Amino acid sequence: xxxxxxxxxxxxxxxLPIVKTKKALNDMSSGQVxxxxxxxxxxxxxxxxxxxxxxxxxxxxxxxDKKFIFFLKKA
Amino acid sequence: MATKKMAIIATxxxxxxxYPPLILASTAAALGWEVQVFFTFYGLxxxxxxxxxxxxxxxxxxxxPMPVPMPVFVQILPGMESMATMMMKDKMKKKGVASLEExxxxxxxxxxxxxxxxxxxxxxxxxxxxxxxGLEYGGAATFMKFAGETDVCLFI
Numbered sequence: 001x002x003x004x005x006x007x008x009x010x011x012x013x014x015x016l017p018i019v020k021t022k023k024a025l026n027d028m029s030s031g032q033v034x035x036x037x038x039x040x041x042x043x044x045x046x047x048x049x050x051x052x053x054x055x056x057x058x059x060x061x062x063x064x065d066k067k068f069i070f071f072l073k074k075a
Numbered sequence: 076m077a078t079k080k081m082a083i084i085a086t087x088x089x090x091x092x093x094y095p096p097l098i099l100a101s102t103a104a105a106l107g108w109e110v111q112v113f114f115t116f117y118g119l120x121x122x123x124x125x126x127x128x129x130x131x132x133x134x135x136x137x138x139x140p141m142p143v144p145m146p147v148f149v150q151i152l153p154g155m156e157s158m159a160t161m162m163m164k165d166k167m168k169k170k171g172v173a174s175l176e177e178x179x180x181x182x183x184x185x186x187x188x189x190x191x192x193x194x195x196x197x198x199x200x201x202x203x204x205x206x207x208x209g210l211e212y213g214g215a216a217t218f219m220k221f222a223g224e225t226d227v228c229l230f231i
Contacts, residue, residue, distance in 0.1 A: 013171040015102040019181050022105035040171070053106045 001060060001071050003035040004028065010039045010067065017043040018050050021072070025056065028074050033059065036070040044068055079108045080225040082218065087231065088117030090131040090163060090175075096231050097121070097178035103227075104185035112182075113218040115192035118231075119199065122191055122206045126175050130160040183209055190217060 007024040009017035017038045024034055036047070044061065047070050051058035055075035062069050081103045085096040096112055103110045114122050120129055133139050134150045142162075149155070167174075173181075183189070193212045196203075203212075211217075222228050 011171040013173070015098050015105070015178075016171070016173050019101050019105045019185075022185075050106065 001035075002033065003071060004032040006035045006037070008037045009043070010037055012038070013040055014042050014046065018046050021047070021050065022054075025072070025074050030074055032074050034072045034074065036072065038068045038070070039066065041068070043070075047072075079103075079106075079227075080221070081108050081110050081227040081229070082222040082225045083110070083112045083228075084218070084230045085112055085114045085118035085121060086116050088120030088129060090129050090160060092231065093121050093126075093129055093175050094178070096229075097175060097182060099229070100187045101178050101181040101185060104182060104187050108226075110182075110185075111188040111190060111218075111221050113190045113192060113213075115195050119191060119195055119201060119206075121175065121179070122189065122210060124205065124207055126179075129175060130156050131163050132156045133159050179207075183207075 005024065005028060007021060009020060012020065017036070017040055021034070021036050024036075028034060038047075047061065047068075048058055050056070051072060057073040057075070059071040059073050060069075061071075081099070083096045083100060085093075087093065096118070100110045100112050120126075131139070132150075133141060133145060133155065134147070139159075164174075188211065189207075189209065190211045190213050191206065193214055196212065
């Protein structure tokens with residue numbers, strides 16, 4: 001999937017993947033896609049809850065080699 | 076959608092109890108919530124410029140996982156608290172847990188409002204110069220004004 005920006009949250013624990021994803025989205029424009037890579041297993045449920053509450057769209061979520069990959073479309 | 080609001084009363088000044096208010100406040104702010112944290116009694120320690128004094132003790136804390144079982148009469152020895160704190164901070168760093176300083180900065184950056192309880196600041200004879208900038212000082216009525224409008228209100 002194409003994306004405009006990437007944020008690597010590998011090695012970070014709760015709440016940093018979410019709080020820093022929010023920061024990464026700050027300087028993006030509406031409709032752009034952010035790819036987030038995380039290793040915190042808690043981020044799977046949290047990223048969905050983040051998207052749900054902020055209006056950003058979680059386009060895709062997958063797991064590759066113990067890494068969790070998210071594609072978020074900025075609202 | 077109306078902005079959600081959360082108010083937290085932070086009353087504890089140990090390493091383990093310092094985390095929940097700062098984690099919840101920074102996360103709620105990232106979700107677009109309006110957040111205020113009212114620091115009172117030992118919670119005021121979280122507002123000091125230097126957070127090195129925030130420690131964790133195995134003493135009277137039987138739920139704390141220890142690398143080796145440690146009888147209480149050993150836990151009271153001088154230096155045990157500093158050692159436990161050092162080990163905990165080391166473990167947190169290895170696991171990618173943010174430092175208290177980092178979480179606090181993230182809160183302030185996200186415009187979480189920090190209120191220091193004036194009564195306990197005076198009680199413990201703290202100087203305002205010991206605390207970080209950007210705080211407000213107030214009492215219970217100040218807290219209640221905002222707390223009364225919140226969706227989530229926590230005492231930690």
